[in-house]
Amino acid sequence: MKNNLLLGLLFWLWMPSVSFAQAPKEPQIILSKRIQTDTAAHRTAPKPEVAIDFPNVNKIPFYEDRKKLRAIEKLERRHNWQKALPLLAEYVKNFGVENFYKTTPLLWRLAQLYERVGDEDRAKAYYRLVLKHHRQDIRKIQLYYDSLEAKNKTLYVPLKHYYELVEYRKSINTFHPPRGIYLNMGQEVNSKYEDYAPILSPNNDRLIFSSKRVRRKGMNSTANEDLFYSEYNGISWEEAKPFAKPINSVYNEGSACMSKDGQTLYFTRCECPDCHGNCDLFMAKKLKDGSWGNIRNLGPNVNSKAWDSHPSLSKNEDTLYFASDRLGGFGMSDIYFTYKLKNGQWAPAQNMGPIINTRDSEVSPFFHPLYQVLYFSSRGQLLNNGDFDIYKTYRVNGRWQEPRNIGPLVNGKGSEYYFTIDSNSRNLYYARSEENDLKNLDLFSFPLPMEAHPLAVTKVEGTLVDSASHKPLSGIISIIDLDHGVEVASKYLREDGSFDFDLIDNNRYMMIIQSPDFFSIEKEFDLKQDTIFKIMTSVIDYSIPLIFKNIEFDEGKARIKSNMEGILDRIIYFLVDHPTFGLKIEGHTDNTGDPNLNLDLSQKRADAIKKYIMDKGKIPEDRIEAWGYGSSMPLKEEKTKEDQQINRRVEFKIIQPKTPPGQVPNQGGN
CATH class of the missing domain: 2.120.10.30 (TolB, C-terminal domain)
Structure with a gap:
């Protein structure tokens, strides 16, 4: 389902409207912020980071001033962080190469001081230096750094699972799946030696x-x-x-x-x-x-x-x-x-x-x-x-x-x-x-x-939350470059529902978010500058059937109409993305006419939907059940035409596997 990005601050991801038995709200994508960066046709570098200079690295091997160190330590013992911080920062700035392994604890102390005063970016920068240059046990330092970096941690989907996702979607995607990686240049170039x-x-x-x-x-x-x-x-x-x-x-x-x-x-x-x-x-x-x-x-x-x-x-x-x-x-x-x-x-x-x-x-x-x-x-x-x-x-x-x-x-x-x-x-x-x-x-x-890619410096970030509880949701997010077919490795959403990618501006992308908790979300967007999204969607309640308003057949007919296809495609996407889940389709009619004919008609309608889903999604038949119940299971007593319309319905029930897969399995690694 490819839509154009609507101009303005608010735009919607198309999803079928659902009513009666279960009515989750339409997934909503709010463009909460666009950060203007520059006017160049292409950005060729990211925004500047925290500036840390060590001008003595190529001048002196080691720097030490015991008098200054004693003054800093005295301020630290008194918990006078505001005065200790600039003095320690100036001291560390004078480091030579040997300081980075001989006096690494000073870097750690400086990182902690920056954290105390709320400057997380500088704290992380110095923690990183400690982690790169330490020559002792740094598990405690790693914990400090991880606690600050949790919101930015990258959780790549393992490659095996990544290509399974691609393989599942080959039958329904209109864009080309990612191309192979790790392609050996062959025997014309390579030999049996290095x-x-x-x-x-x-x-x-x-x-x-x-x-x-x-x-x-x-x-x-x-x-x-x-x-x-x-x-x-x-x-x-x-x-x-x-x-x-x-x-x-x-x-x-x-x-x-x-x-x-x-x-x-x-x-x-x-x-x-x-x-x-x-x-x-x-x-x-x-x-x-x-x-x-x-x-x-x-x-x-x-x-x-x-x-x-x-x-x-x-x-x-x-x-x-x-x-x-x-x-x-x-x-x-x-x-x-x-x-x-x-x-x-x-x-x-x-x-x-x-x-x-x-x-x-x-x-x-x-x-x-x-x-x-x-x-x-x-x-x-x-x-x-x-x-x-x-x-x-x-x-x-x-x-x-x-x-x-x-x-x-x-x-x-x-x-x-x-x-x-x-x-x-x-x-x-x-x-x-x-x-x-x-x-x-x-x-x-x-x-x-x-x-x-050298030009992948424009940041796309966002969060995904449940539209009812506003709690973060878990899942896998993929970005597809629709203009060039450039691969972007899929990532898991973080625990707080956040994600980010570095992409190339002035390109067209498809965002896909997949999870067993909600129907797959797809959105096409044109990237112009750094962008922040807030995405809200409804969690599926597997105990309650889904009833879609647009699944309405012509009177006495069982033919799939074109306005049904968008809704049915969403169900197909979910089944393709989650190959261990099943689907039960139930056809219902109102009580007008012959009950036996109604029973036969409801079965034909359920079978027609089953055939559409199987054919388009290449879904195995054993994953889909189709049942016709005629007028035997009304939702309302039929006193008006509106009551009859409510009873004429198709219900969908997502069948979970006996042991539901974890929402975020095997995080990290490849």
Whole structure:
């Protein structure tokens, strides 16, 4: 049932009117708030978050001022929170890298102070820093953070259940179901050995990646890591070929990125004579004959005595992001950056700071070719689904925002690395491993899901409540991009009935909310800016039959009329969404005419409705009962034509399974 979004603050979701035996109110969707954000055709970044700066991170290793600490502690002992807070905030601002694991409790104390004064956003920001950088038992801190974050917690529907929902609705939906995920790029690209680190040429017609398929000769047959490429012929990717010398050598090469003009290649080379450490970043120039040459090390300002790899250029090509496990970082490996000086040389590399980096590992950065969005892989960020997950972070007003997990349609229970998007933001490419087999990396590619899209920054949020009690309802909410078919992972409603999604503005969407407690809700809407909905619907009372006014047959006829179809379709949607539920249809007539003919007519009408529901919804016959009772069960004594009209009815009874399924099963995970 697709309706257009009505202009104004109030609009209604069409549902059949119900009367007599059970009369739930029509589901009502109130557009409670629209937040004007900007006038651009597309928003390219979310609204700014709480600003937290640590200017000393790349200047000093550790900050301490015992006199200031004693003054702060004295104020805290006196419960003088208002004076202690700004002093502690200023103290923490001076942190160097080592403070984040040596004096983590100060971050926790600051978070608690912000919570005490009611600044929940800043409290959560500092609690997140503690959770990312702690090196002790933090269960208590997790409880503090969870209590604040409960209203914003993301509850993804497990993928198996997500695709069951899609499969159920294939027979009745007019929009296309979501497309497959985790699509392996096949044997033309992948080998039986590790294949990873994909990048695309500027025209998206060449895929460059790293592979360990070449084995060195000898008893151990160790891998020789090399760069390979595959050409796109307009239909598929062709068989991969290795780069020629001097790019590939007797040393290990991999993890590349390319300039927009295709003339400069940045890549990693390991254990070579001119390497400063284990692995270094190099650059090469394309020569007039199409080959590569002029290979040179990026130098000590960029490379360290440790491992340096995974280069990615900013969209203006004036900043280079990479991963390194050099000493002085936050964790096992961090994301660093360097920028070009006026003389064309690279400046000394800097750590990206404690918002991006954690006590664990961050690797494989990828800067989007058009927008200020950085993708990277981490196993130390919050909301991890597996070993390594892929996150995105936006640069807003010169600051990197809190990284966002790009969701279960990309991140599985194994590991995901080396995320790359084509220049049109249509398809993603990355390397992933299965759970419990982290070394067997293959390259995957599929259409870009909404959570991973760089332009998915317009927020849609709302709550669903019972229209009678105003208590929150539980269920599953799905969003379908009707314009582009971009997938949006389904979520459970939170305990307070709330939900939120980050979507792309100026697109058309379908909202679907499913639950055994109420008839499925569908609404089509055009998204222009950040939007808040309040949705109210009626809970089904399974002990009382449903009687719909519009289910009225022509006199003496059993033909389904067109004005009945909308109501019957709603019943179909419910049965499709809840495959363990059944339906009983009861036909009734008034007492005029021959009772036997009335009995036969009521049965024919019930059978006609049953056939419509079975045919359109592809519902198995054993889930639907159809009974005709003629005039044997009147609701009223027939004294007037109105009384006769009341008795001429069709009743619907939803039959629950013997053990009703939980309303919100298996929350979280995938």
